[in-house]
Amino acid sequence: xxxxxxxxxxxxxxxxxxxxxxxxxxxxxxxxxxxxxxxxxxxxxxxxxxxxxxxxxxxxxxxxxxxxxxxxxxxxxxxxxxxxxxxxxxxxxxxxxxxxxxxxxxxxxxxxxxxxxxxxxxxxxxxxxxxxxxxxxxxxxxxxxxxxxxxxxxxxxxxxxxxxxxxxxxxxxxxxxxxxxxxxxxxxxxxxxxxxxxxxxxxxxxxxxxxxxxxxxxxxxxxxxxxxxxxxxxxxxxxxxxxxxxxxxxxxxxxxxx
Amino acid sequence: xxxxxxxxxxxxxxxxxxxxxxxxxxxxxxxxxxxxxxxxxxxxxxxxxxxxxxxxxxxxxxxxxxxxxxxxxxxxxxxxxxxxxxxxxxxxxxxxxxxxxxxxxxxxxxxxxxxxxxxxxxxxxxxxxxxxxxxxxxxxxxxxxxxxxxxxxxxxxxxxxxxxxxxxxxxxxxxxxxxxxxxxxxxxxxxxxxxxxxxxxxxxxxxxxxxxxxxxxxxxxxxxxxxxxxxxxxxxxxxxxxxxxxxxxxxxxxxxxxxxxxxxxxxxxxxxxxxxxxxxxxxxxxxxxxxxxxxxxxxxxxxxxxxxxxxxxxxxxxxxxxxxxxxxxxxxxxxxxxxxxxxxxxxxxxxxxxxxxxxxxxxxxxxxxxxxxxxxxxxxxxxxxxxxxxxxxxxxxxxxxxxxxxxxxxxxxxxx
Numbered sequence: 001x002x003x004x005x006x007x008x009x010x011x012x013x014x015x016x017x018x019x020x021x022x023x024x025x026x027x028x029x030x031x032x033x034x035x036x037x038x039x040x041x042x043x044x045x046x047x048x049x050x051x052x053x054x055x056x057x058x059x060x061x062x063x064x065x066x067x068x069x070x071x072x073x074x075x076x077x078x079x080x081x082x083x084x085x086x087x088x089x090x091x092x093x094x095x096x097x098x099x100x101x102x103x104x105x106x107x108x109x110x111x112x113x114x115x116x117x118x119x120x121x122x123x124x125x126x127x128x129x130x131x132x133x134x135x136x137x138x139x140x141x142x143x144x145x146x147x148x149x150x151x152x153x154x155x156x157x158x159x160x161x162x163x164x165x166x167x168x169x170x171x172x173x174x175x176x177x178x179x180x181x182x183x184x185x186x187x188x189x190x191x192x193x194x195x196x197x198x199x200x201x202x203x204x205x206x207x208x209x210x211x212x213x214x215x216x217x218x219x220x221x222x223x224x225x226x227x228x229x230x231x232x233x234x235x236x237x238x239x240x241x242x243x244x245x246x247x248x249x250x251x252x253x254x255x256x257x258x
Numbered sequence: 259x260x261x262x263x264x265x266x267x268x269x270x271x272x273x274x275x276x277x278x279x280x281x282x283x284x285x286x287x288x289x290x291x292x293x294x295x296x297x298x299x300x301x302x303x304x305x306x307x308x309x310x311x312x313x314x315x316x317x318x319x320x321x322x323x324x325x326x327x328x329x330x331x332x333x334x335x336x337x338x339x340x341x342x343x344x345x346x347x348x349x350x351x352x353x354x355x356x357x358x359x360x361x362x363x364x365x366x367x368x369x370x371x372x373x374x375x376x377x378x379x380x381x382x383x384x385x386x387x388x389x390x391x392x393x394x395x396x397x398x399x400x401x402x403x404x405x406x407x408x409x410x411x412x413x414x415x416x417x418x419x420x421x422x423x424x425x426x427x428x429x430x431x432x433x434x435x436x437x438x439x440x441x442x443x444x445x446x447x448x449x450x451x452x453x454x455x456x457x458x459x460x461x462x463x464x465x466x467x468x469x470x471x472x473x474x475x476x477x478x479x480x481x482x483x484x485x486x487x488x489x490x491x492x493x494x495x496x497x498x499x500x501x502x503x504x505x506x507x508x509x510x511x512x513x514x515x516x517x518x519x520x521x522x523x524x525x526x527x528x529x530x531x532x533x534x535x536x537x538x539x540x541x542x543x544x545x546x547x548x549x550x551x552x553x554x555x556x557x558x559x560x561x562x563x564x565x566x567x568x569x570x571x572x573x574x575x576x577x578x579x580x581x582x583x584x585x586x587x588x589x590x591x592x593x594x595x596x597x598x599x600x601x602x603x604x605x606x607x608x609x610x611x612x613x614x615x616x617x618x619x620x621x622x623x624x625x626x627x628x629x630x631x632x633x634x635x636x637x638x639x640x641x642x643x644x645x646x647x648x649x650x651x652x653x654x655x656x657x658x659x660x661x662x663x664x665x666x667x668x669x670x671x672x673x674x
Contacts, residue, residue: 067662069619107664116664123662126650130617130658133649161591164584165655172384172653196581 012221013054015135015143017128018045022101023064023119023153026183030152032207038097040210041150042090047215049073049089056143057089058131060124061097062151063104064116067123070096118156121149121189125166125177132175144222145175146199152182155189167193178218180204191233200230321644324652325595346389346523347407347444348382348451349437350375352418354397355428357458357487363510367457367486368424370510374517375455376415381521383411387585392440393418394433398426399462401433407440428456430492431463434470434481441479452481452502453520459487467492475499480524484516588655596633596647604629615643617650617658635659 020041027034045057059071071093125147132145147170170177176199179190186203194201204213220228303311352375358368375393382391393404393414405417433454441450452474461467474481474496482502483493489506497504503520507513604611611629614621620643624630633647634640640659642650650657 065664067658072619120662120664122656123658126654126656126658126661127617129654130615130646130649131619133645134618134620137645159661161584161587162656162661164581165588167581168585169654192581 012223013143014221015056015145017058017147019062019124019149021062021119021151026153044214061100062119062124064119065107066104067120117154119153122159122162147177149179163189170197202231345448347448349392351394351433351454353428353457354395354424355458358424378517379411379414385521387582396428396433399429401436427462428458430461431467431470450479454483457486599632599634612641616640617646
């Protein structure tokens with residue numbers, strides 16, 4: 001099926017909503033430590049804010065038991081506005097992230113479901129889309145929104161319907177979903193998301209240079225992307241996941257009534 | 259008002275006649291009167307409790323209408339085990355008779371209907387990706403097929419906009435006969451539907467329309483009518499016999515609502531809908547550098563194409579991409595309507611309500627730090643603002659609160 005129609009962007013002001021995967025079961029066994037990963041991401045976020053004075057960045061953490069807003073560059077509480085210096089992105093973000101991870105872990109202790117390899121991507125995608133709708137309602141002069149998923153956990157098949165709903169809503173609102181996937185196998189959900197909404201899917205090969213991948217592929221605003229050759233998707237896996245989470249099939253049956 | 263001023267104010271061609279006949283006496287309506295009559299600005303005011311006039315608060319009104327709609331949909335679905343038809347074959351019959359040039363909808367009924375049908379076509383394919391639509395127009399007593407049943411919104415819109423002129427009489431029977439001929443050939447798993455947009459107050463039929471209505475009923479075609487002028491017995495009878503919906507529009511906004519009501523799948527008539535399992539294939543998208551023979555163009559093509567999973571070439575299996583099918587899933591798992599949080603709960607000092615909407619972080623406080631109007635999800639108990647409520651139920655179909663908490667998911671799974 002065709003990917004999203006391209007929209008004509010008049011300027012390069014962007015709103016970047018970053019969905020940060022904080023699943024401890026993934027990060028504890030991953031080659032790149034979470035702290036190093038964060039330093040790449042923080043430099044990247046600062047560089048986005050430097051590209052244009054009107055750019056906005058919002059960070060939502062995707063945990064294993066909950067999702068929450070971590071940082072919003074346009075909120076009045078970010079310091080530095082009065083003194084004229086750069087907003088202190090690092091300290092606010094790190095403090096809130098720390099609180100989030102502690103809360104997320106405590107929520108996990110209540111349930112005895114065992115370790116889960118997937119994080120709640122459908123939740124953070126839904127929250128990101130609600131935030132973006134609020135930005136659309138704010139008037140004719142608004143930054144062009146896009147979503148960037150920094151994900152490493154595997155796809156949770158129970159989230160298939162919710163993620164597809166979010167993808168179609170993003171496609172209708174013309175919000176591209178970019179994905180930087182760091183897990184071992186490709187994520188079918190994120191590949192489909194980027195293909196359908198017209199975003200970019202990338203699986204970085206060398207994680208020591210993550211900042212370079214982020215700044216060359218994902219930092220460009222939507223208007224300037226027409227002038228760049230960004231990575232194209234190769235062989236997107238379109239097979240259906242059964243609605244009830246069974247293994248994917250090539251020739252399933254569809255009912256004509258509900 | 260002297261003649262010179264009258265000429266300056268009047269814009270349209272209709273006023274020129276009056277000008278010539280009643281020079282200087284101002285017998286016909288002057289331009290400023292016509293402008294006021296058309297705009298009907300008094301309709302946007304209402305009285306409050308003390309009798310003072312104030313403008314209507316559109317946001318609250320819009321939200322109230324949306325909540326009524328959601329409540330009626332959810333009550334229908336729960337009281338009866340209603341099945342929905344997901345594969346629909348719908349014909350839209352547009353009345354382009356002389357009555358369609360009436361200007362009670364600005365600029366004319368025909369233009370308004372054309373714009374709304376375009377919006378409807380896009381919404382229809384968005385909500386029913388597996389369905390097909392066709393357009394029929396009625397002009398000078400003759401029904402003509404503008405486009406045959408097909409799945410491409412662009413071709414329908416182009417055909418519609420290409421031929422917008424109205425004249426003559428309308429003929430309901432000819433239109434229904436034409437549509438019946440096409441819909442008879444549809445396989446039994448498809449739902450056959452007709453939507454008539456009727457502006458005229460009469461119909462000029464060559465034979466007995468009751469026979470045609472009976473034919474449609476026997477072929478299980480569900481006919482709905484949206485009247486743009488007044489209620490007609492024959493339209494009401496048609497809809498009652500075939501199980502469709504008859505509504506008459508009050509104004510432009512109402513017509514839009516009525517048309518878009520037909521976009522989501524209608525409840526299927528139980529004995530007519532035979533639930534079948536249809537085999538469909540999910541093609542694999544080949545890599546950019548592979549070479550294969552394209553089955554529709556019959557030539558070798560390089561690049562990203564799709565291959566049939568069963569035979570890799572051509573075997574008659576209906577091919578569909580899983581995202582296409584997934585567009586219909588939200589009908590299977592709708593979001594529960596949110597409840598309004600009563601002001602008594604908010605004003606109670608013991609309850610600490612969240613200060614911002616869970617979805618968009620919009621402040622839920624009124625000026626003065628008092629808790630403002632909000633809704634909450636009955637499952638996850640999170641609070642949302644009114645705009646997020648509308649967005650979640652009409653477009654997103656996911657509750658961000660329910661999706662963001664894992665133990666709420668497992669609680670729901672264990673209940674089922």
